[in-house]
Amino acid sequence: MDTETKFQGLAGWLGSRLEDWRNHRDSNYLDSWDEYYRLWRGIWQSSDKTRQSEKSRLISPALQQAVESSVAEIEEATFGRGKWFDIKDDMLDQDPSDAEYVRNLLQEDLEETGAKDALCEVFLNGAVYGTGVGKISVEERIWKYPVEVPVEGTMVTERILQEDTVVDVRIEAISPKEFLIDPSATSINEALGVAHEVIKPRHSIIEGIKNGTYRDIPIEGSYNVERLKGFDPESSRADASDQIKITEYWGKVPARFLSESESIDDFEYDEDELVEAVVTIANDSHILRAEENPFMMTDRPFVSYQHDIVPNKFWGRGVCEKGFNPQKALDAEMRARIDSLALTTTPMMAADATRLPRGVKLEVRPGKTILTNGDPRAAVMPLSLGTTDQNTYTQVASLQNMIQMGTGSNDTAQASAERATSAGMSMQQSSAIKRQKRTLMNFQNTFLIPMINKCLWRKVQFDEARYPVADYKFVPYSTMGIMAKELEAQQMVSLLQSIPKDSPAFDIILMAVFQNSSMHNRDQIVNALMQDAQPKPEEEQMEQMGKQLQLKLLEAQVQKTMSEAQEEATKAMKNAAEAGAAQPNELVIQEKFLKLQKELAAIDKLRADTENVNSETMRNIPEIEHLKSETLLNIASATEKLQG
Numbered sequence: 001m002d003t004e005t006k007f008q009g010l011a012g013w014l015g016s017r018l019e020d021w022r023n024h025r026d027s028n029y030l031d032s033w034d035e036y037y038r039l040w041r042g043i044w045q046s047s048d049k050t051r052q053s054e055k056s057r058l059i060s061p062a063l064q065q066a067v068e069s070s071v072a073e074i075e076e077a078t079f080g081r082g083k084w085f086d087i088k089d090d091m092l093d094q095d096p097s098d099a100e101y102v103r104n105l106l107q108e109d110l111e112e113t114g115a116k117d118a119l120c121e122v123f124l125n126g127a128v129y130g131t132g133v134g135k136i137s138v139e140e141r142i143w144k145y146p147v148e149v150p151v152e153g154t155m156v157t158e159r160i161l162q163e164d165t166v167v168d169v170r171i172e173a174i175s176p177k178e179f180l181i182d183p184s185a186t187s188i189n190e191a192l193g194v195a196h197e198v199i200k201p202r203h204s205i206i207e208g209i210k211n212g213t214y215r216d217i218p219i220e221g222s223y224n225v226e227r228l229k230g231f232d233p234e235s236s237r238a239d240a241s242d243q244i245k246i247t248e249y250w251g252k253v254p255a256r257f258l259s260e261s262e263s264i265d266d267f268e269y270d271e272d273e274l275v276e277a278v279v280t281i282a283n284d285s286h287i288l289r290a291e292e293n294p295f296m297m298t299d300r301p302f303v304s305y306q307h308d309i310v311p312n313k314f315w316g317r318g319v320c321e322k323g324f325n326p327q328k329a330l331d332a333e334m335r336a337r338i339d340s341l342a343l344t345t346t347p348m349m350a351a352d353a354t355r356l357p358r359g360v361k362l363e364v365r366p367g368k369t370i371l372t373n374g375d376p377r378a379a380v381m382p383l384s385l386g387t388t389d390q391n392t393y394t395q396v397a398s399l400q401n402m403i404q405m406g407t408g409s410n411d412t413a414q415a416s417a418e419r420a421t422s423a424g425m426s427m428q429q430s431s432a433i434k435r436q437k438r439t440l441m442n443f444q445n446t447f448l449i450p451m452i453n454k455c456l457w458r459k460v461q462f463d464e465a466r467y468p469v470a471d472y473k474f475v476p477y478s479t480m481g482i483m484a485k486e487l488e489a490q491q492m493v494s495l496l497q498s499i500p501k502d503s504p505a506f507d508i509i510l511m512a513v514f515q516n517s518s519m520h521n522r523d524q525i526v527n528a529l530m531q532d533a534q535p536k537p538e539e540e541q542m543e544q545m546g547k548q549l550q551l552k553l554l555e556a557q558v559q560k561t562m563s564e565a566q567e568e569a570t571k572a573m574k575n576a577a578e579a580g581a582a583q584p585n586e587l588v589i590q591e592k593f594l595k596l597q598k599e600l601a602a603i604d605k606l607r608a609d610t611e612n613v614n615s616e617t618m619r620n621i622p623e624i625e626h627l628k629s630e631t632l633l634n635i636a637s638a639t640e641k642l643q644g
Helices: 008-041 062-079 097-112 115-129 202-210 324-345 391-407 411-419 422-462 482-497 504-515 522-533 537-579 586-643
Strands: 085-089 131-150 157-174 179-181 193-201 243-254 274-282 286-292 302-306 348-351 380-383 472-476
Touching (some): 008 062, 008 115, 008 179, 008 243, 008 274, 008 286, 008 324, 062 324, 097 157, 115 131, 115 157, 115 302, 157 422, 193 202, 202 243, 202 286, 302 422, 324 391
Antiparallel strands (some): 085 472, 131 157, 179 193, 193 243, 274 286, 348 380
16 A cells, blocks of 8 residues: 555544644634733734824733743742652552652653753743643653773773663643644543644654654645744744644544545444544645554643633633733823823924025924024924823723732732732732632642653653652642742741740741741751750750759758757757656647658659659650651751752
């Protein structure tokens, strides 16, 4: 069978569906996305004019600030504490060290391939377009590094270049303008399929044919990039003849279309089996690759999240959509004011043409001399157009506040924030933080966790030497963002001012303040506070020795007092007998014995207190040892972070 016609049926079956998906996306979302992109970039177009006389081309940065503020919050919440995901092992596994090893190794590998930069771009796409999409790809690369080896037959060594094959798992941010999905689906997994459309140079296709990735088929001509709506018009395409459109489809296809040339009309859902496959199409007509899904989990290498959820829709709602209408009104208001300022601050001049010399060009500028025939005040005079309405400043502030209300960004409402009370500011910040947390949870549940799962699956499948097979569960590190940290820090500092320094709660709150800070030596400070808060064995031993010494001194004093009392009693009885008294003075003896009883009671209390302290110390020894081990782990982690 001719290689060109082998997948003719597959090309027809898949091409018709991709065209429908593309038309649905472009007709419903593309124009809005272009508007959001322009406003975020601050690019003016003639369609922004609200009147024919409008001269100003100003685009307010309010929406831009809202986007950047939202993206910064998500970035800080995700990467703020260094470890941006964790791995939880199965409860039946008694040794958690393997899970910790995999987590550290996977994070190191992902950061080496630029995962953080890719995720930041995904955040930005989500804020601008409403949906962030990422693609996970696997590729091999040659890693070259120097090694020192002994020279055979000698006692010397030499340095040579060693080469190893390394499996890289990369995360790529995809613009929604380059992504296709079944319109009836609300997620990537439930869709019939998804596709990534991109314009590539011809040489990259030739390289794919040489390394066996693509089929060796002739690709004539080039793709008309004007047909492909949604791609950046600013991108440079100097040689249009060298551009080829590549559509990479991941999803279900009829199984027999992968091996036979069948007509599209022969397909029946009731009879034909659908299998997960990958199909690469060049210029919408040439099948470069068609095979079943090569991954062991048969999953699709795409993940997505909605910046703000739109029920029963795949495409979400971003910051630009929320602030679009007040941004347009704000731009119109500011452009009108600037045009008014140009007329009122630089007035137009009226001149009597009969009083000006012939051929004189009337121009007003500093230092200009105007020649007139007669009195200049009668020949030339300024036209007063009044002043710019000061209410425009209030209207601008109101529109900025509307953008803040719609997007949840505090940066755009600086003027109103300065006039707000402390309680009002706290309520405003708390509301904004709640909205950011909702976006963060969307990202973690629908993007981060599936992405980490897919990355580990690829590593386990293609990098067997470094990644063991185990049952791992992923838990993202959901730290607080910038705004949440600042608000909580303010609250904790205010609380510290009302708590005595000798209170145990003071040290706890102080430690929490440093834990939520962004200081580079935060971990060192927290570890130092933990060490100070722990009981010191030397001090406890000295305290116990002091109490024991005090007890011995008191017992010796009591013994001395008892002996003295006994001597006095004996002496009193002797004197009484010599004096012929019938009985000694009972009151004196009774006082002596009452004093002795009080001193004995004091001794018993001191002894009991000492025993209680000793038992409490023995009970706290396991807890102290546990705190010591945790402190050592924290110090090791902080040292590793500082060295890295």
